[in-house]
Amino acid sequence: MARASLRENIVDAALERFHAQGFNGCSVQDITEAAGAPKGSFYNHFKTKELLALEALARYRDDSRMGMLFEGDKPPLKRLRAHFEFLAARLKGWNFERGCMIGNFAADMADDYPVMREALNETLARWSGAVGSLLRQAQAEGQLAQDRDPEVLARFLVNSWQGAVTRSRLTKSRAPLDDFLTCAFDLILVRPLIDA
Amino acid sequence: MARASLRENIVDAALERFHAQGFNGCSVQDITEAAGAPKGSFYNHFKTKELLALEALARYRDDSRMGMLFEGDKPPLKRLRAHFEFLAARLKGWNFERGCMIGNFAADMADDYPVMREALNETLARWSGAVGSLLRQAQAEGQLAQDRDPEVLARFLVNSWQGAVTRSRLTKSRAPLDDFLTCAFDLILVRPLIDA
Structure with a gap:
């Protein structure tokens, strides 16, 4: 069994990339690449880039x-x-x-x-x-x-x-x-x- | 004689677009379109998008x-x-x-x-x-x-x-x-x- 799901990997990568590059400074592709996920898989997990950013924010808040x-x-x-x-x-x-x-x-x-x-x-x-x-x-x-x-x-x-x-x-x-x-x-x- | 040069129009548009959309949120094309300038003309006037942003900042500072x-x-x-x-x-x-x-x-x-x-x-x-x-x-x-x-x-x-x-x-x-x-x-x- 994989240690983390693909979805989790995408949220982890999003937290890191959004923080480093800003919402407008990085693309969905930047994030899926950083997550080692096929770009096409993104929309299986998230309806929009904004919804992913909301999950990243929630995680950032927990870390704070x-x-x-x-x-x-x-x-x-x-x-x-x-x-x-x-x-x-x-x-x-x-x-x-x-x-x-x-x-x-x-x-x-x-x-x-x-x-x-x-x-x-x-x-x-x-x-x-x-x-x-x-x-x-x-x-x-x-x-x-x-x-x-x-x-x-x-x-x-x-x-x-x-x-x-x-x-x-x-x-x-x-x-x-x-x-x-x-x-x-x-x-x-x-x-x-x-x-x- | 035109009231403002194409270059001036681009700086005006940059001030407006950068402010509304952020540096990463708008493209050179967004700015040249707002300025009514051909996209190809941009690099006749500015070496980089950053240099244009520096001029927009100077103007914003004057306005402040x-x-x-x-x-x-x-x-x-x-x-x-x-x-x-x-x-x-x-x-x-x-x-x-x-x-x-x-x-x-x-x-x-x-x-x-x-x-x-x-x-x-x-x-x-x-x-x-x-x-x-x-x-x-x-x-x-x-x-x-x-x-x-x-x-x-x-x-x-x-x-x-x-x-x-x-x-x-x-x-x-x-x-x-x-x-x-x-x-x-x-x-x-x-x-x-x-x-x-």
């Missing part, structure tokens, strides 16, 4: 470990920082190429692919929601000033992270991510209550 | 009026806000499609087009520099806390704006831009010294 925002018993702001450090280390491991697949798909597909747009909106809303719930917890514990709105701040931080990641693809360095961390935590830590 | 950061005699933070409001109104005028061409080119071209990468880096560095000089001025006038680093904050704000613009393409609304403005000015205005 948003769940770690809720794991462990560290204080909420330490968990938040650890999450961004995990993502930064992953980007470094990719040599600051590729960027974030969510932002890449947004740039390529936001206007012409409503199903993908909805999936990206939901992904970012879920991520912002997770960050917001950590911030709310931090506020309850007195680590975030009461005059901050955790939901607004969470959306801003998630969007700002995306912008920092794009810039790190241009500088090919961590510097924009460090600028993000410095300013994000300046924004949060209006009072020096934690030793972050 | 970074110069307004230095114009007029309003207080620096009011000028900063007016600049972002100008950009937000432009995005609304585009119905929150298209996004920012700088960010779009970054997503499509950062890894494989070193000349474009350099041009994008320079564009963002110049923009960040302009924002930084306003922030420095604000600091000198006592409107920005002394413990903020104007250069780090400027880079962060420019990158964060890019992220907010990408998200506004997904939500098709101003909301992410307003989140940006709220949090950016929270970050700047650590003391309520101006009536922004």
Whole structure:
């Protein structure tokens, strides 16, 4: 029995190729070739290239470990920082190429692919929601000033992270991510209550 | 005499098509067709599609009026806000499609087009520099806390704006831009010294 089905191979290859080349930058043929699959087999498994991209996005999201925002018993702001450090280390491991697949798909597909747009909106809303719930917890514990709105701040931080990641693809360095961390935590830590 | 040369028509069409479809999403033929130019004429005027994209970027940059950061005699933070409001109104005028061409080119071209990468880096560095000089001025006038680093904050704000613009393409609304403005000015205005 084959270790992975042809379908699985195609999704694996799509995750890798879409991330490296963008939705418009790679063809179905690029993906089937990378998967070692006959091009003709593609449409046996996927109705459209967009539907394949949606599966790749779901897998990318799983790999991004948003769940770690809720794991462990560290204080909420330490968990938040650890999450961004995990993502930064992953980007470094990719040599600051590729960027974030969510932002890449947004740039390529936001206007012409409503199903993908909805999936990206939901992904970012879920991520912002997770960050917001950590911030709310931090506020309850007195680590975030009461005059901050955790939901607004969470959306801003998630969007700002995306912008920092794009810039790190241009500088090919961590510097924009460090600028993000410095300013994000300046924004949060209006009072020096934690030793972050 | 023709009002615009064929070359100019191609650059105009490129600005429009690249912005709407991304670098990988449109072909040289899409651009020459939009310009009403024979496809064969393209390579008389441009050596590569990348070189055309660089001209389109230069024109986009001129249209983005970074110069307004230095114009007029309003207080620096009011000028900063007016600049972002100008950009937000432009995005609304585009119905929150298209996004920012700088960010779009970054997503499509950062890894494989070193000349474009350099041009994008320079564009963002110049923009960040302009924002930084306003922030420095604000600091000198006592409107920005002394413990903020104007250069780090400027880079962060420019990158964060890019992220907010990408998200506004997904939500098709101003909301992410307003989140940006709220949090950016929270970050700047650590003391309520101006009536922004």
